[in-house]
Amino acid sequence: MSEELRLYSYWRSSAAYRVRIGLNLKGLAYETMPVHLLRDGGEQLTPAFAATNPQKLVPVLQHGQRLFRQSLAILEYIDEMWPEPPLLPATxxxxxxxxxxxxxxxxxxxxxxxxxxxxxxxxxxxxxxxxxxxxxxxxxxxxxxxxxxxxxxxxxxxxxxxxxxxxxxxxxxxxxxxxxxxxxxxxxxxxxxxxxxxxxxxxxxxxxxxxxxxxxxxxxx
The missing domain is CATH 1.20.1050.10 (Glutathione S-transferase Yfyf (Class Pi); Chain A, domain 2)
Known part of the structure; x- marks a missing residue:
């Protein structure tokens, strides 16, 4: 669990915004890896980023060597990995x-x-x-x-x-x-x-x- 966290993000992406909130609520430190969605036609469309996420979308969370995609799935992943404070209710x-x-x-x-x-x-x-x-x-x-x-x-x-x-x-x-x-x-x-x-x-x-x-x-x- 001590492996480094990196978040591939764009400042105005609402999906990335969701994950930033979740990481902050957990008190988790992470490195932001900016992916500019407009510059040069969109950095998310480059072959280099497509290797990170074939959907060519942000966010992507990197935890150690593993890559996680889809904001809701990422939020549930961090909630399972770091249970406190919980992001889901008890029942x-x-x-x-x-x-x-x-x-x-x-x-x-x-x-x-x-x-x-x-x-x-x-x-x-x-x-x-x-x-x-x-x-x-x-x-x-x-x-x-x-x-x-x-x-x-x-x-x-x-x-x-x-x-x-x-x-x-x-x-x-x-x-x-x-x-x-x-x-x-x-x-x-x-x-x-x-x-x-x-x-x-x-x-x-x-x-x-x-x-x-x-x-x-x-x-x-």
Whole structure:
């Protein structure tokens, strides 16, 4: 377990942002290996990076000589390797709820508005920027409408998405709120989500994982 950790990351990647939060919550030191998703057409598309991840996506976590891919799988890996503090609740029913919330963001909302989708719209169909932004807002709001409904008034919702400790659901939610604000989503319609995000951002683990605090972030992010 003492083997070195390296995270292949991009400062504004929400999937990498999730993993940064998880590593910080565990108090784990790691080296950031920047992969610029825009420079020279995208460093993730190079043969060198494809050897690290054939999907040509970040994040990738390197633990010693082993490489781990997919943000949710990485979060569960670090939770199993370093159990304290836990990123999943104690009971099966509670864990199911947290995983479902995390997957709402990571598998339903985020894939519809990530960089490769936007590039396809632009490069193959010449979709204007304004229409691409409207697409992004639409799918974030579709997801957040449901997410808010599942948080608001649920007995398991506490300071965080589930109870009073951050979980993988919070690791996924906070980066998606960052994206929502980037694209002009009116967050006033999601008071419970905003309250959870506010509680998260009071913790150094979340603040230090923020895009503008990353070593590869531009000076004016």
């Amino acid at each position: 099966s029913r509670e864990r199911q709820r947290v995983r479902a919330l995390a997957q709402m963001v990571a598998t339903d909302v985020h894939p519809l508005n990530n960089l490769r989708v936007m590039r396809y719209f632009e490069g193959e169909w010449n979709v204007p920027q304004a229409e691409r932004d409207a697409w992004t807002r639409h799918w974030i709001m579709e997801g957040f409408d449901a997410f808010e409904a599942l948080l608001d008034g649920h007995p398991a919702t506490g300071t965080f998405c589930d109870g009073f400790l951050p979980t993988i659901a919070d690791c996924c939610l906070v980066p998606q709120v960052y994206n929502a604000r980037r694209f002009g989503v009116d967050m006033a319609r999601y008071p419970t989500i905003v309250a959870v995000e506010r509680a998260c951002m009071e913790l150094p683990a979340f603040r230090d994982a923020a895009p503008d605090r990353q070593p590869d972030a531009p000076l004016q992010a």
